[in-house]
Structures are given as C-alpha cells and as structure tokens.
Amino acid sequence: MNPKLLNDILRESDYAAFREQLLLRVQAEARKRRTRATQWIAAAACLTLFAGALYLNRTQPQTLPATAVAATKVGPRSLIPVLEPIPLKPSQLLQTHSAANIAFSTDRQRHPRAISDNELLALFPRTPVGIAATRSGSKRLIFAEPAHARFFMSSD
C-alpha cells in the first residue's frame, strides 16, 4: 500500500482543514498540560519553602532584634525644665510620738446628760432587760440573757 496515495485520498474534501484544526487543539492541550504541571511544581515549591521557614524559625534561638538607638543632641541646661526640691516650713512638719507618751485627761467642765430609767430601758427595745436596785441604793441594768450581757456590756 502506498501511504502517500492513501493519505492524499483521505485528505480530499475538507479533511485537510479539519486536520489542521485538530492539530491546533492538540497543541493547545499540550500547553494546558504544561501549565498544569508548572502550577503544581510552583505550589509544591512554595509549600516546601514555607515548611522550611517554619522549621528554621523553630530551631533558631530567639534573639532580640537589633534596635537602632536614637541619639539626640541635648540642648543647653537652661532650655531644659528641671524640678528642684524646696525645704518645708517647721509648721508643715509632723512630729510623731510613741503611744506611751500620749496622755488622756477628762474634761470635767462638760457634764454629760442624765437619762431616766425608762429612757435607759427604751434603748433596748427587743431585748429582755431590767433595772435592779441594790441594798446600797445603786441601780444595776440586768439582762435576762447572758449573751445579751456579753454583747452590750464591756468586761471590766
């Protein structure tokens, strides 16, 4: 069989145009395949770089980044506001003493107001309390409950 004759026979009519179009499509498909392969390789490379950077970041010791020290020129002292301390006046000074030096004195010029027996009892509205007269003539406030006595009275 003569391949050239067979090919020429089959290429009659519009087969030649169809063949040319198909060749373009085949080449376009090859290009797409190359683009897909390139994209996969680029993605793999980025992933590898990222993983490598993460690994290096974890293994290297943490160091403080070098910082630039700003050096500025300082002007004359007179231009800089400076705070100077001033001494206090004697009246502003507070002298303190230990507790043993403190004395209390009673001011007998002031008379405290006296209250009646009823006013005294009224001070304990919900507490069972009474006033008892002793043989010496003095009066004593008596609480029915010992707990109330401990609460209201001081133990002296």
Add this chain to the structure above:
Amino acid sequence: MTDSAPIAFNMTFAERSEGSGPSPRDVVVPLPLFLNLTKAVAAGDETGAREFFERYADRLFRYMLVITRGDEHLSRDLLSNSMLKAIRAMRPMETDAHIWRWLTRIAWNNFIDHCRKTKRRLPTEELPESIPATHTDDTLALALNECVNELPLEEREILERYYFEDQSQSDVATATQLTRKAVESRLARIRRKLRAAILRKLS
C-alpha cells in the same frame, strides 16, 4: 507513450506495490525515539505533540474509518476525542507497537461509548487486540487495490506514474501528452473518486 519500459498494466495493484521498498512497519527506528517523544508530550512540549500528531493522526483516522465501516463524520469525531485524550493521558512508552496498542484501545473505547450512547449495534469484535495493528491497513489496502483496478486505463496510468514511479507532474504530463495543470486536476478527480469508492467498500 514514451520509449521507456512499458508499464505492466496487467499486474494488480497489490503486486505492483510489492518490492517497492520496505513498508513503514519494517523500518527499524532507534528505541529512544519513541520514549523521548512520549516523554516530551507528557511534559507538555508542543513540538513533541505536533510530532506525535503527524506520526499517528492519519494512521488512527484510517483505523477509525475501518471500524466505523466508512463513517467519515464519526471517524473524525472519534479521532478528535481520541487524540485529545491521548495527549491528556500521555505517559512514557518505549516502542511504536506499545504506543499504537494504547492509542487503538483509547479509540476503541470511544467507539464503544458512542455505540452505547446512540444505541448503535455494537461491533462484533470484542477487544481492539482482536483487530491486529496491521488489520486496518490491510483492509484499506485491499479496498484501495480493488478501487484502483476498477479505474479506467488512462486514470490508472496517471496514478501509477505519479505515486508509484515517483514522477513529477511535469514528467507525467510529458509522458501522457497533457499539460501539467491537466495532470494536477485529473489527479485530484481520481483521488475524489477513489475516496468515495473506498468509503463505499468499507461500509
């Protein structure tokens, strides 16, 4: 007619083609050629894809014509699908036989899918392996041989001088006492006639 040796018109077309040189199937090519070619196509090389197309497109089209029984439109569709699928799925292959077997399987599967979609009667052959690689070329060669033998004598002379004796159109024109333009147009007419005849024989 010239004084050169007479052309043996009484020999059949198949006999005339014997001894005209080794067939393309007998040519031994270096193995790395096909491996490099398929690797290039797999890598998306456009030049490799063109080379692959030039090597296999026409051969695959002839294969499709045989299995579709001369349905040219269907053959073109299947050829398009098969070539594009082949480019997408290309992998390195070492021999021409391996590549051709792989291609015909793709083409066959496309044809079976088409038959199922269109409810066309499935072919009696079950697998492409049952159709040897040489089968389609032999089928076409037989059909072409028969069609050429049915040509009128003058047309056969022009055809054989140009295609089997490798004469140029000018030489053929001189031998047949025609103008070169006339030889060119007659060759085109003969090819169209043979084309229609072959497709009829295949169907």
